[in-house]
Amino acid sequence: MKLIALCLGACLSVVCLAANASSTTYVRYQHLGKIGYGKLVEDSIYPLKGDIFSDSSLSSRKMSVRDVNLLLPTKPEKVFVVQAQKQLGETQANDYQFSFKLPSALISKGVPIQIPTDAKNIEYSSSLVVVIGKQSKNIDTKQASAAIFGLTVGGDLTEPNWLQHDAHSLRAKSADGFAPIANEIVRGLDFTQIHVSSKINGKAINDDALAEMTYSPAEVVSELSQYFTLKPGDLIYIDLPTHTVEVKDNDVVSVSLNGIVKVENKIMF
Template sequence: MPGKIIAIGRNYVSHGGDIELPKVPEPFFKTPSSVVGPNDPIVIPREAIEEGVLVEEEAELTLVIGKQCRRATQENALDFVLGVTCGNDVSARNWQRGDLSWWRAKSSDTFSPIGPYIVTGLDPDNLLLTGRINGEVIQQSGTDDLAHNCRRIIEFVSSVLTLEPGDVIMTGTPGEPGEIKRGDVVEVELEGVGVLSNPVIAEE
């Protein structure tokens, strides 16, 4: 279980639309208790169903930190990365827009699927990322479309706080995420890593 999950908002050129992209990375936290693994269900909370909340997938390149890191530079930032994997920053949009913070929109139990493997030796800024719902491609982009690349993200985050081994950074999502509902199967595929697959169920 990671000690910290740091996610980066509005970090793909294709996801920004007409909105001006942030001049620096925009991190937020997700709770470790929201993590699930491959083939574990994404559980839509009972309250989200009762309130008609829109829940969406977000396919993301995810970095896994391998060494303690404080004040990395862009030149040495990747030296602190153990490897890369797939992540899904599941998001409850009505709560994200309506609450003062994103705590339940982004950190409900099961809202952070991660896996299936941590792969070393890949260039994280030159990989193909794909998100699918029931086999249909919803999102697809090269990670070279990141507004702030992985080196810059690590440099910025580690200038504020210490990254520890096992911490993960979800680096942002491209294009337009898709709505997920009970009965769906969501996949995140990252070139060189494999496919993270999770069924979607409703909380009883």
């Protein structure tokens, strides 16, 4: 069994390396009081000139990632949560289920998530997060692919008791810190070779291949655009049902994308 696990791990590493080969990673940062975007190469950031979502060019100068304050990957107008997969054991795909999070629910990796005192239990769903790159409305899947700027990962926290009690999901999904997200945005990944893996206290929860999702990110974006105008910087959390766990005080939950983008936060009750 150990040999099989090692072989599977080695195969997954090879697949991820192949998928990551042509990708580019960007971060949003603050340096000397100014906020900007830059290309992340190992421990160095190459600043971008202009608007990252429309017309930008790469500066030749670089700075160390240790000399900047990494920020949330975007400053979104809207943060969507979408459940767009078959539940385990079902043969038919579910309808899309949409909900919102307030942008104030976003929290960077490494920042402890303080749970409100009256919360009884918290569910954490690992999510692939789509970053919108252009304003879009009523678009098809081909146009939706072009509207996606990049990908990252995050967590969708929910208090199910509040969800049942309230007439809406605002409190249950949008309390402060209920939307942890990685700082990095990755472009150029091969969608057929993307893996999202999650751990709790260092123990693996699951690993999902994007190719196994019922709906592709482009299909999700297209569907959302039928109802909402999507704008650059908007975020779409696509929940992975097999990655949902109940978390307790002092649990540390991490979610990673192909091993190159990671969000990790400690839960505090």
